[in-house]
Amino acid sequence: MNPTVTAVVALGSNLDDPEAHVKRAFADLARLPETWVTARSALYRTAPVGYADQPAFVNACARIETRLAPRALLDGLLAIERRHGRVRDVPNGPRTLDLDIVLYGGATIDGPGLSVPHPRAHERAFVLAPLVDVWPQAVIPGKGTARELLETIGMEGVQPLVIPAPDQGARGQASAAIHVGSRLRGNDDKRGNDDK
Numbered sequence: 434m435n436p437t438v439t440a441v442v443a444l445g446s447n448l449d450d451p452e453a454h455v456k457r458a459f460a461d462l463a464r465l466p467e468t469w470v471t472a473r474s475a476l477y478r479t480a481p482v483g484y485a486d487q488p489a490f491v492n493a494c495a496r497i498e499t500r501l502a503p504r505a506l507l508d509g510l511l512a513i514e515r516r517h518g519r520v521r522d523v524p525n526g527p528r529t530l531d532l533d534i535v536l537y538g539g540a541t542i543d544g545p546g547l548s549v550p551h552p553r554a555h556e557r558a559f560v561l562a563p564l565v566d567v568w569p570q571a572v573i574p575g576k577g578t579a580r581e582l583l584e585t586i587g588m589e590g591v592q593p594l595v596i597p598a599p600d601q602g603a604r605g606q607a608s609a610a611i612h613v614g615s616r617l618r619g620n621d622d623k624r625g626n627d628d629k
């Protein structure tokens with residue numbers, strides 16, 4: 434049996450109700466074999482990077498415990514992307530769902546079709562902000578702590594997505610807003626196919 438490894442998956446969407454795609458993708462991750470979602474970040478609305486002429490993204494991160502080897506995990510993520518109708522036409526262009534392995538334990542992987550840590554994670558606030566949510570002490574091998582990297586880069590173009598608190602209705606004030614997404618605690622919240 435493979436050892437259990439703590440990994441982080443970045444989620445992103447900017448097509449066809451991005452918030453819904455990201456929320457569904459959290460549930461899809463929890464259904465991967467030998468995999469448990471142990472923390473979900475807040476959702477962030479983020480400005481597109483690179484190819485700017487496209488809608489804003491919703492980004493998030495999931496912290497998982499998994500016994501899947503890195504390539505099996507990647508295959509699982511690509512299958513989830515396909516089920517969300519992902520089409521690859523414009524590089525860095527609009528997508529219904531993008532799932533990336535940001536961290537896989539402390540491993541460094543540099544193989545065909547798989548680079549971990551994700552090569553651009555350390556320079557992207559839309560990855561680092563949710564990464565710090567789910568793993569405040571996360572270290573990106575060879576780059577430093579996610580928290581320090583985020584402090585250096587700043588949060589420009591990255592805003593937590595907030596919803597009005599239930600008793601505030603549509604006129605809810607910012608002070609009453611609550612973050613979408615939550616951190617799961619302890620083993621009680623671990624879910625995977627094993628439990629079904």
Ligand code: AMP
Nearest residue numbers: 531532533534535546547548549550551
């Ligand atoms: P994209 O969806 O445009 O981010 O590209 C997905 C492709 O990037 C996948 O088919 C993988 O082969 C490759 N890739 C390389 N490293 C990673 C990673 N850490 N996580 C996800 N995909 C990766």
